[in-house]
Each structure stands twice: as structure tokens, then as C-alpha cells.
Amino acid sequence: xxxxxxxxxxxxxxxxxxxxxxxxxxxxxxxxxxxxxxxxxxxxxxxxxxxxxxxxxxxxxxxxxxxxxxxxxxxxxxxxxxxxxxxxxxxxxxxxxxxxxxxxxxxxxxxxxxx
Amino acid sequence: xxxxxxxxxxxxxxxxxxxxxxxxxxxxxxxxxxxxxxxxxxxxxxxxxxxxxxxxxxxxxxxxxxxxxxxxxxxxxxxxxxxxxxxxxxxxxxxxxxxxxxxxxxxxxxxxxxx
Numbered sequence: 176x177x178x179x180x181x182x183x184x185x186x187x188x189x190x191x192x193x194x195x196x197x198x199x200x201x202x203x204x205x206x207x208x209x210x211x212x213x214x215x216x217x218x219x220x221x222x223x224x225x226x227x228x229x230x231x232x233x234x235x236x237x238x239x240x241x242x243x244x245x246x247x248x249x250x251x252x253x254x255x256x257x258x259x260x261x262x263x264x265x266x267x268x269x270x271x272x273x274x275x276x277x278x279x280x281x282x283x284x285x286x287x288x289x290x
Numbered sequence: 291x292x293x294x295x296x297x298x299x300x301x302x303x304x305x306x307x308x309x310x311x312x313x314x315x316x317x318x319x320x321x322x323x324x325x326x327x328x329x330x331x332x333x334x335x336x337x338x339x340x341x342x343x344x345x346x347x348x349x350x351x352x353x354x355x356x357x358x359x360x361x362x363x364x365x366x367x368x369x370x371x372x373x374x375x376x377x378x379x380x381x382x383x384x385x386x387x388x389x390x391x392x393x394x395x396x397x398x399x400x401x402x403x404x405x
Contacts, residue, residue, distance in 0.1 A: 179333075206391055215299070217380060217395040218334075225390050233392075265333060269391055277391060278324060281333035 178202065179282035181266050186287045188260075196251045196285045198266030205270065207249035208279060211235060212263040221264075224249055253287065260289045292317040294383045296396035304404050309368040311399045313381030316362060322384035323364045324393070325355055329377045337379075340364065351375070376403045 179200045188194045200207065206225045210218040220233030224243040238257025243249055249268075253260045263286050267279040297312040315323060322341045326334040338349025345357040355366045364381060378398045385392035 217397040278336050283333045
């Protein structure tokens with residue numbers, strides 16, 4: 176089955192620790208995205224990558240870092256510099272940008288709780 | 291810049307009655323528009339998309355939406371609600387051309403379906 180996997184589903188960390196969220200896709204998509212979801216705020220873009228070894232900051236990149244060493248993988252690290260890391264994190268992928276906009280496909284999400 | 295406004299944060303309907311979820315958008319270019327659905331603690335699933343073809347778009351599970359440029363609206367409708375439709379719905383507008391296929395999300399409408 177083609178799709179996007181995120182692991183783990185639930186993650187608990189102590190304040191001051193870095194944590195890495197996994198995102199893998201087997202859809203052969205070029206572009207991948209990380210979003211943060213908070214109640215009542217919709218989804219906000221953290222980072223995105225249109226091609227391997229390249230990525231751009233989204234609207235709320237501070238306190239986060241990413242890498243894109245393989246087409247299938249786009250891990251997100253939540254660093255200790257992120258002031259309010261507790262949230263639901265969603266990874267997505269799409270064909271990329273062409274003559275029209277392509278829909279994004281979403282993974283099941285990781286709920287991160289930092290105490 | 292582009293933006294999307296979902297006019298109702300909560301909508302409650304009885305099973306078997308019509309559903310109307312309202313969305314207005316703003317953009318300086320001809321956008322693509324999407325509706326996504328999210329069940330609790332799950333990822334987002336695409337319901338339908340408008341990409342400058344027919345203005346009336348049919349999606350999955352009996353949902354449809356009509357693009358009205360003069361009103362800058364893209365309301366989501368369904369003739370008869372089912373209990374399984376209870377979820378959160380997001381109206382989404384595409385980013386500017388050349389911007390990496392980014393999407394801008396509304397803040398969501400929570401749909402409740404009562405017996």
C-alpha cells in the first residue's frame with residue numbers, strides 16, 4: 176500500500192530535550208511538508224522540501240530543524256529552543272509544483288507532549 | 291497574500307438533514323481550493339479539489355462544493371448527513387505560483403451530527 180507513515184503516534188519528552196519525529200513516504204513524491212496543529216488554529220507550516228538535499232522555512236520554523244537526505248524521508252527535530260512544543264504534528268507529501276497545484280497527502284500524525 | 295476564512299467554527303445538524311460548511315477565500319491570483327476532513331487524532335483526508343475546471347466539484351462520500359468567483363466562496367455541502375460525517379473540516383487555498391505548492395488552511399469547522 177502506498178502512503179505516508181509517521182512514528183511514533185504518541186511521544187512524551189521532558190523539557191529541554193531534543194526530539195525527532197519520523198516521516199516516511201512511498202508515493203514517490205518530490206515534495207514533503209511538516210505542519211503543526213493546535214486547537215482552533217488550523218495547520219501551520221513549519222518546513223517544506225521540494226527536492227532532496229533542499230528545504231525551506233515555513234511560517235513557524237523557529238525551534239525546529241529538518242533534513243532531506245532521501246526522497247522518501249523527511250524527519251523533523253523539535254529542539255529545546257521551541258518555546259511551546261506540545262502539539263499534534265502532521266507530515267504531508269505531494270507530487271510537487273507543476274502547471275497546477277497538487278493536493279497534499281497526509282500521514283496519521285504524531286502527538287508530542289513535553290512536560 | 292492568500293487567506294481563507296471558515297465562517298463557522300461549529301456546525302450541528304441532525305442525521306439525514308443537509309450540511310452546509312461555509313468558506314470564503316482571498317487571493318491575488320487564480321487559486322486552487324480544497325476541502326479536507328479530519329477525524330479525531332487522525333491525519334487529513336482530501337474530500338475534493340477545485341483547479342479551474344468545472345465550478346461545481348464532486349468529492350467523496352457525497353460531498354460537493356461550488357466555486358463562486360464573484361463571491362470568493364467555496365462552500366461545502368452534502369444533501370443528507372450521516373453520523374460518520376462528524377469530524378473537523380478544513381477549507382484550504384493554494385499558495386502563489388512558484389511558491390512550492392504550499393497551502394494555507396482555514397481554522398476548521400467542527401461538524402456534529404445528532405440522531
